[in-house]
Amino acid sequence: MIKTLGTEDTLENAGLTDEEQQLFSNARPRAYEPYPIKAVEDFANWARANSLWILAFGTGCGAIELRPLMTARFDANRFGVAGRPTPRQSSVFIIGGYASVKTLKRIIRSYEQMQGPKFVIALGICPINGGMYFDSYNTVNRFDQYIPVDLYITGCMPRPEVLVAGIMELQNKIKAGRCDGANRYVENFDWYKANQKKVIKNWDMPDYNW
Amino acid sequence: MNLRDLLSPFFVWQRAFEKPYTSIRPTIDRPGAPAYRGFHINVSEECVGCGSCHSICQNHAIDMVPAAEFEGRTGDSGLRPRFDYGRCCWCGLCVDICTAASLRMSNEYAWISEDPDEFHFTAGVDDKPWQNNEHGYRRAEGYHLYPPKRIEMDMLSPDESVQSFEEVARGYSEAQAKLEADRCVECGICVATCPAHMDVPDYIHSIRDGDYEKGLQLMYRTNPFPATCGRICTRRCESVCPVGILGEPVAIRWLKRFIVDQVDAKDYPRILNDQIIESGHRVAIIGAGPGGLSAAYYLRKKGHAVTVFEAGETAGGMLRYGVPSYRLPDADLDKDIAYIVSLGVDIRYNTRIGKDIDFEQLLQDYAAVFLSTGLSVPSNMRIQGEDHARVLSGLQVLADVASGRDPGIGSRVAVIGGGNVAMDAARVSRRLGAEVTILYRRRIADMPADEEEIHESQEEGCNIVPQAIPVEIIAADKPQQVSIKWGEAEMVQDPTGGRPRPVLQEDRMHTDTYDCIISAIGQGSDLDFLSKENQQQLAIEWGKFTPGEYQQSALQKVFVGGDVANRTADAISAIEDGHHAARGIERLLNPDGFTATQTDNTGEPA
């Protein structure tokens, strides 16, 4: 059983059975408060920016360019980027292009399990406006309705070079303290949940996956 | 386990002493390949806004949006492609299909933003750093997504064609027509350029579908002379056809002709199914040329009783008298006219206004008058001796031939002028067995006649002498002959920027003798039937009207159109004038029920 450090225990978790209700937390997520001293927060942001751990979850075509990115040719390790197999330890979620409804459910789960501050980069055209699959019955079109995205990189596929550029851009944004996607998610939690539940019809997981 | 398997892996360490694979500054050191399909470039001056990119884009990533600075250019829709980089997949099909080759791709590929709404831009209009990239994807030479060359039409060979007045262009076969119709990209820029705004892409579409009846219906919506226009139209549509920018334009005229040729005249009433509900109004039309009959057709469809007054013996006006039958056989002109007449249009032949019936009388008797008397008086060359008996007017020669009379040109003929009438006169003369020389003031490229006509005249053996200015007509030794004195001309650039002017070279003069000289340098109007008072009211300038809205003249009941009221003086403009005047007359007679044509401005192409 997972104990959470959330604020209010008000989520309904209606998708769960009674038995499962006992196993999962029903707390709402809490926004990230910056450190009261600005210098500390800036320093923390600097450290965060220079140690970006990416969740190893290839959600779509974008995964194909993550491999060159992480290996010898582009060697993203140089920039403080590393892959992490578990969401608990990751701070960056790279959405690799389109998200089918089935994957979206896993993306939400993985995203919510990531510990803040966390950042999302959306790769390619599909998360922006549906891309190639704008008329597909199984892929979402506007990714920002389901998960807050901090940075979009357009392209199909975006090359590893532009991924490197994107990571640098994300670093700048984090250092400037402007990456507040996770907080947006908490503040507009009900809106996001409503959107998510609109497309995910078999909601059999807790409302917030702690 | 053997020792080799244990030791051999240590060879990995070899690599430690080699140069790393890593690219040191990936974002700087690695631009896209020279042919990389990166972000879009549009040379907006070359773009004509045909929207083919929009049509071919499977992701609906391209919107056509108005770009104010390109609005109203000839052959340009004024729209420019706007890209949604939340949709584009950089397949480059838009570049491949681009009719003007204005759309290209740069080798730039990096666009990062935190705002998902930002990924839009109008290429070539919005300022983007990659607009001037030299590298990037271009369509390869020899790669086409539509056939660039038009389907050649069968023509009589020049040797055969000079032998008779048989129609030179033989028409497309069904297979040929379908192949040619297939080349259309359905942009509709031609619709705007066509004076009559015919639904060109739609009727071409109907050819692809094999539904010629629908094609005929579509054509009659804007033009009751499809058989005629399918042969002799000046086809400004083809001059703006985007397919013609890199290849040859779609043969719109021949396709129009093809549709008409497929439909039998006796099926017209069934296909067009014009239901006439009599309105009780009476309208008079002066002149049974294309303008007058066009007005008659559309007015009749509105239920008005139409009376056409024609000075000649037959209807058709200039189409009948001015266009030789090897270009427009009488049967085809009759096909168009017969249908119009069959709707109940009353044509009074041999009735000249001012002589047989008074203009004032018409104004009193009829609810409205449409005036399209055309240009029937040949212009003068304004040189000495031009009233010589052997100086014939081109129009007269053509009219004589059309009516089956012998124009009496002899066997050696000079034609003065470079317009279509000149070419027709020359080619008619060839058919009558004469040896023809065409004298024209400027260069061949400056000739106002259709390029095709010039080409065919030459093929048929007419000798064109460009830059030849007639100076004087001199009586020849024999009475049945005449001499012309002409001088060579040099083209001089106009300092004010106009087109080059021919300047006579006094030292290079020639004098030649011919059996006759055919003057075909233009025509003027004959508006003597109008009283002085009327002429003043109608604001006639240089023998032409300046019509207002809906072709209405200064007199409320009088509408004008045709050659006498427009600058282009071609059949299709006259047809549109007639159609538009019909609209105006309808508005005058039935102000409550009238609605101007408004088309829904949204929506995607059908």
Added chain:
Amino acid sequence: MNELLERLQRHFDVNNINVLKPGMTTLKIGKDSAEILIRELRDREGYTHLNFITCIDYIEDGIFTLVYMLHNYDSKHTLGVHVDIDREHEEMTSIHTLWAQAWTYQRELREMYGINFPGSPRLDEDFCLEGWDQIPPMRREFDTRVFSEERFGHREGRHSEVPRVHMKMELYPKRGGDEE
């Protein structure tokens, strides 16, 4: 090749034999004898390889055409067995005992077309979709674009003009073809 077809015609009610190209033939057989034919082809005629099973929706005729593509490695010949089934009673004999991958195809057809294969394993488990609440998506009456717009929505702010309509509005609003 012809001998094979003759043999088949002798024993089965096959029709619509169509030689598409050298090395590929299709034929049609009734729903009830299809399984026996396929078994026969596999066991006796050397068509040991099942390329795929798929379905074509002929909505205008009210039928689903199931296509079983079989390949004979020895004669290098591919044989497509077409079976028409009624769109209203979409049910077919399962061939999961013949090939190990057959049940996967049948599971896909169940999900994408709603065709039932009684006895096929894990038939009603989700395959590609999850929580699907519409008619099976590959059926032709299902309009994916409309569905996508309703459920997923698109980003606002897009607007496109049609060149000829735009030109008419800008250049000659009162002229051109009337709607009569």
Added chain:
Amino acid sequence: MLEWLGKVGDFSLTLLIVTLYGLLVGAYIERVIAKVQGRIGIPYSQPFINILKNFFKRTAVSHGVMFYLGPVFRIAGGIGTLAFIPVIYGNEMFSNFSMSGDLFLVIYFMFFGQLGMALGAGESGHPYSAIGIARGLSQMTAYEVPFALAVISIVIQYDTLSITEIVAAQQGGWQNWTLFTNWVATLAAMLAFLGMTGYSPFDIFLAPQEIPIGPPTEFHSAYLGLLQTNRALFGATKLILFMNLFFGGATGWVELMIKTLLIYMVAIVVGVAFPRFRVDQGIRFFLKIPTVIGILSIIYVQMVLLS
């Protein structure tokens, strides 16, 4: 009392230096691996930033007290191990709490940390953790056998349980190092060392492919920061221990760094060349050759050196 406090102060300094050194050498090793892989690799500052980042990360979930205590036990094990190892021979300041029986204490602490970690990770309830623990502990048990045999061998050889004395016995030139006096035990110990460092082919318990990441699956933020600190500290401590036991110890920091780095390189030279063994294969490996060598080392000591 005061003397003892001073000792604590000295130890804290040692702890700091060893940890920082551990992190630095970790970065260096990463760069060496990267070089073999044909790339450039992380900057030297990366391990420090990673740890800082993890401490700045927010914790939103907990799996109970034991979950918290896991990393604490783990680092306690690391600190405990270091506490009883004399770092610089002959330097009172950096000799820590070395005493007569410290070798046993050290080996105990080496176990302690792993077990504590196992408890914490087990509490997280994640099946990946559980599998990782099972693999880690069974592999540990396996490589501890040759290691213990090697230690026994040198204990017999030097007839002492004090690391300081073992180091002292190796002074006076390289020919006195255990490496040369008792190469059999060194060989056994170095094979065990391969398992201890957690590089290929014995890194199955942390393997991302075979099962994601193993015990630390659920650990994050400060917990992970502690684990990473410990990894650097414990790694360096093990190197120092091996240096002391088999390579003659060090009389200054520079000597220590060179020797430990070279010892570390042994694991890397093997690590980049091989894939990883499955856990059963790993156990089988350790219980075969290295164990035999370990037993041989005892026999060697008994038969050759002491006879």
Added chain:
Amino acid sequence: MTLSTGHSAALDFAQPEPPDLSSGKYVKLWQGPQHPGITGNMSLELVLDGDTIVSCKTHVGYLHRGFEKLMERRSFIQNFTVVCRIAVPEPTFNEYLYSHAVEEISGIEVPERAIWLRTMNLELMRLASFLMWIGGQSGAFGQYTVPNWTLAYRDYVLDLFEEMTGARIYHMYIVPGGVRAGLPDGFEERAREIMKGAEKLLDQIERVMFNNVVFKARSKGLGIITPDMVDPYGIVGPNARACGLARDIRKDEPYLAYDRLDFETISGNEADAYGRAYLRLQETRQSINLIRQCLDHAPTDGPFQADMPNVLHWKVPAGETYVKAECTRGEYGYYMVTDGSEFVRRVHVRGPSYTHAIAVMERLAVGTNIADIAGLMVSLHTYPPEIER
């Protein structure tokens, strides 16, 4: 063919009884979709008894985009840009097969130069794909050096693609009617240089990866496919060739220029993970050889596109065809039915992973150690997007 592949009655495809999870004896474990040890976005639902797998279920659909539906509402030219997305690591096979199917139905003859360029393109793709696969196989067993090399080297091949086609991943080069462009200047020299380097790299890889005691320990005996499994399970490509069946569509039913290229079908005799890996290494070398032959023979001028109708309203006559090609994983096929309209009636894409990743995987996984499941998965060489499409 020496080996009989007749159906043996002994093979039982029946689904195993699901283990009783409530007994407490088993652990249920999900491998994927968020898991570094899975090939792409898919998942395996595993039930473990200790370290041994007693049941495996493949779950796919995480990448389902409904291509076959989308293709039914796009025109024939538009589809060619869509199809390459079906198998992300090997898009060109889709492009070729789609184009070929359309050409076959509409009777378009592709010019000679395009045929050679297509062949070269496909072989380059094979090389790139195999390079990535070798890295994947090595990485799945925990050797990260080789993946770094091969992925970097694959990138050089992708650079060639970029020059040739204008894109790295989705080339969209093979278009119905031909190809989109000829070769750029200097391409041949660069290609030859990269082929030389690739050969050197493969030698190095053979030394460090294949002659490796631990790799052998991990891969030998893993996931054995017996010849009598091949047909009943629909196993194709290297997975089938490794157990001794010399089946290669390039040789058996030659398409493009393969009948004019000099090569032999490679088949092995050990159908375990090691045997398959070694076979693929050899095929990578063969692919380099074929690319060289293409560079030698490809005409440098002449048309590279057949005369095409206006693609904006291109109606392909009614027809039906099934075309196939040998991709890195075996028989890749396109089944196309047209009805004479501007849209295709039905396209079915047959990817070899469809059976490799589901029926075969579920069978081979049983009895395997949990640690080997990633290695087994990679060794079958499966790409999830071509399963669900």
